[in-house]
Amino acid sequence: MEHDGQLQLYTAVANQLKEAHARVRALQVPEGVRVALTRKLLVITAAAKHDLADAARRLDRFTADLDAGRIPEEDR
Template structure:
């Protein structure tokens, strides 16, 4: 039995969104200090998810909005095709 078999639907959804957020942060072309700050913020959300799932989901929503704004402000963001 896989560990994922024990997750509820909301836990599974949050886990997938956190994984995707980690991937997005990892591939950003930002100064190391800024990427590290984003990674620490994301790890804080992951830690919160262990204790308060709804609050972690809300914080992740805000994090993703900030991440979207950051990506759209970068000069290379115009080169990314829709849907990528």
């Protein structure tokens, strides 16, 4: 049973990551901002390999920030 829950969480995180990457690609922001957001997603992806629950929490925060318009400014 626990394995099924883990598999469902993995599937949910994978789908959310795919959606988040698509959202970042669609943003009308400077390339530097897009790169920074993509790096954050890659960190979350790497974290999922070691701690899936933590990665899911990070991804939820990332998505909430996008939803709220909290996007980092481009470094100059």
